[in-house]
Amino acid sequence: MRTQVAIIGSGPAGLLLGQLLSRAGIDNVILERASRAHVLSRIRAGVLEEGTAAMLDEAGVGARMRAEGLPHDGFDLAFDNRRHRVDLHTLTGGKRVLVYGQTEVTHDLMDGRDAIGAQTVYEARDVQPHGFDTETPSVTYEKDGQTHRIACDFIAGCDGFHGIARQSIPHEALETFERIYPFGWLGIIADVPPVGDELIYANHPRGFALCSMRSTTRSRYYVQVAADERVEEWTDARFWDEIRRRLPDATAEAMTTGSSIEKSIAPLRSFVAEPMRFGRLFLAGDAAHIVPPTGAKGLNLAASDVRYLFDALREYYIEKSTAGLDAYSQKALARVWKAERFSWWMTSTLHRFPDQGTFGQRIQHAELDYLFQSRAALTMLAENYVGLPF
Structure with missing residues (x-):
């Protein structure tokens, strides 16, 4: 041929x-x-x-x-038991993600x-x-x-x-x-409505979490887990309990749970x-x-x-x-x-690293706090998230 x-x-x-x-x-x-x-x-x-x-x-x-x-015009960063919105559309002059x-x-x-x-x-x-x-x-x-x-x-x-x-x-x-990260993402898909209209990235003392979606009726959720974690050890009930612990109280209370249709752990x-x-x-x-x-x-x-x-x-x-x-x-x-x-x-900003200690956690907190006090810092985040030009 x-x-x-x-x-x-x-x-x-x-x-x-x-x-x-x-x-x-x-x-x-x-x-x-x-x-x-x-x-x-x-x-x-x-x-x-x-x-x-x-x-x-x-x-x-x-x-x-x-x-x-x-179409999503923004997303939320959650820390300190609050959600803070990143307005992609405004910060980038009208751009969005899909x-x-x-x-x-x-x-x-x-x-x-x-x-x-x-x-x-x-x-x-x-x-x-x-x-x-x-x-x-x-x-x-x-x-x-x-x-x-x-x-x-x-x-x-x-x-x-x-x-x-x-x-x-x-x-x-x-x-x-190459850099291998000392943790993975445990993710599930469930036919339940998303907890928010846009994605929610969460920094929490127990570890990172992400609330995502595939449609208005199908949700995709993740929690940070140790690199050697086994997916068989995670029941649906354990997963829902863990992700709700890592979200702001109001968000956790609004979350709809259900049986997962897919569950896996991805190394980073x-x-x-x-x-x-x-x-x-x-x-x-x-x-x-x-x-x-x-x-x-x-x-x-x-x-x-x-x-x-x-x-x-x-x-x-x-x-x-x-x-x-x-x-x-x-x-x-x-x-x-x-x-x-x-x-x-x-x-680095959103996950808990085994060797970071309390100093590293304070640095993360300062980084996130600074983001929402500086339009320049938020613009940097937004420009990269929507995608740099070809």
């Missing part, structure tokens, strides 16, 4: 890149090691920056997002790809990129007991943190930066691999970087990588220029590191 761009991974990054390329007349094939049903079962983030939402519109898959997504689950984004992109007849190979085993440091790269995979080979011009590695794309790059050619890490290009192999999304979920940047960073990579590939095929491809890694990483900084700051 021959294609112009071989894409490894059918998460949001791979699907969005493929959809944009196809609509621009650039041939591509997506290879995914899991089944379509498994990809759709992944529970992930749900806060979209305006730039990400605009890209989904550009890809022709934004109609359901616009109809069902929940609450719309990543599973729904993936579903819309899959449907869009089906509608234009673009090819995705699910359950492609032993995917391997070859020759990406030459002019003739290719990708091989196994399917139905046979080995297949796709010749291509470029390979896009959109296959996540544990994927083969980054692992295929010679170790000495990459520099990696910050990670960046540099560069994001090696020859004709380009990394995008979690294959190149991971952020803690505190700042809602994971999916949005993947979309920004796709913005730069798609523009560069279109420039290559339409204008016959390699300038965008040559600048891809530097452009993408400049935005990645700013998002890493913001996510680290949000995580």
Whole structure:
């Protein structure tokens, strides 16, 4: 088989890149090691920056997002038994975020790809990129007991943190930066109305908590837990009791509880691999970087990588220029590191660290107190939360 761009991974990054390329007349094939049903079962983030939402519109898959997504003009930070609102819309000159689950984004992109007849190979085993440091790269995979080979011009590695794309790059050619956090997020989904109209981030002596949502009838809640905590030890009753302890009294009393339909623990890490290009192999999304979920940047960073990579590939095929491809890694990483900084700051400000002691807790309190006494500080928070410009 021959294609112009071989894409490894059918998460949001791979699907969005493929959809944009196809609509621009650039041939591509997506290879995914899991089944379509498994990809759709992944529970992930749900806060979209305006730039990400605009890209989904550009890809022709934004109609359901616009109809069902929940525009949010702000969010609350809770501490000292009070909720303090961050007015994103006012602080950023009219910008907002859109609450719309990543599973729904993936579903819309899959449907869009089906509608234009673009090819995705699910359950492609032993995917391997070859020759990406030459002019003739290719990708091989196994399917139905046979080995297949796709010749291509470029390979896009959109296959996540544990994927083969980054692992295929010679170790000495990459520099990696990582911080592992000593806690995780225990999250549940329940078909109960959200406790507030917007997200609530809580700093509490017992640990961080987040009240989020997927719709007006489905809620997504999280509490900080130790890194070695086991999800089996958390009954629904224990979870509801714990999150209510970490919220202001009035918010806890207003919370509706119910049976969870999903429960899991996610570890937290910050990670960046540099560069994001090696020859004709380009990394995008979690294959190149991971952020803690505190700042809602994971999916949005993947979309920004796709913005730069798609523009560069279109420039290559339409204008016959390699300038965008040559600048891809530097452009993408400049935005990645700013998002890493913001996510680290949000995580450091809102979570309890085992070694921080009372001094660290007082610093957190001073930081939060200062935020709501300084419009400049709040503007910094708001500008980063709604998303920095491409």
